[in-house]
Amino acid sequence: MSSTLKADFFEVVRERHAVKQYDPAFTLSEQEILELLDIAGSAPSAWNLQHWTFLAITDPAAKQNLLPIAYGQQQVVDASVVVAVLGNLQANRNAEAIYGPAVQAGLMPEKIKTGLIEQIDYAYANIPTVPRDEAIRNASFAAMQLMLAAKAKGLDSCPMGGYDAARFVETFHVPEQYIPVLLVAIGKAAAPARPSGRFPVSRTVVWNQFGD
Template structure:
């Protein structure tokens, strides 16, 4: 499969469903997973700090370890890969890596870079909840983009919040810098998923103010 095969975007969005059963014989190579995550990482993020890490669980033994942590949900062992999307609680530390290359390329002045880094560090130091909120918010953008990228390649996904985060952190040695945001199963569906309805969009829109 190649990302050069592009399906109409609106079709991708409309036909994406959360799939809970997968063809357990289907495998994804590490390169195919990397291609998906490269597209996911094109998601926007505050200050372009890219508040995400991906813990990719594709060895069968690792999936089996995950199964009880995910409360026995079989899709984690049937899927080709389970991507744990982690939010970065110290994404401010990414600033030099983000802005440094722009300075070297002549796209950003050094004083502007220094000003941006000062703003970022101030935001992270002022409010204790800020780092957590930003980690979850921005990593979730990458998670949605990952699911759409997978659908574009003919793959099925399911976002999962139903897992024991503390047990996950311990079992998979997640550093304290990162917070598990969600698990995303990716694989081949053996049969088309059940379509789901949506509340009419008119009921979800408030124009200008309550």
């Protein structure tokens, strides 16, 4: 795999498609996978809590365990890696580890850190939708960035929401603090993605407000 990113961002975006068929003989090294996940982890996140955790599935036996959970979708076996993007329902607990070093480095006043942590703790304790909504929203940012990073490195990917999440949690011993958001298969395409159309932007944009 080339370590050089494609220069044209718009080319990367336009060329990324959900590839279903992969070359099973093509493998990615652990370092190459880590490079992709490092880029994915630079995605935006609310309060910079970095709500994602990546479960990288490369072992053939683990892929076979995943196959029925993913309803027999062959790409989970043939792709080089399947990344389960998990959202952290307890991402508020990351705050001290994130803001503490910033204060020590003189990049953030202690007062700002204290205020932010109070704000985060209040939201997580008092707004029931926040833990799940933020886990899914922010992990989705990372998932999209992962797929774009893969395309920029000459790879292909497939986001997968069609799997038994409860069975996945049980089989892969996922701790309760995490919620499965997406599976992302990454590897070398054995066949191009099936063409898919998109609505014209005129159909998907509303200016200023709905109705009169």
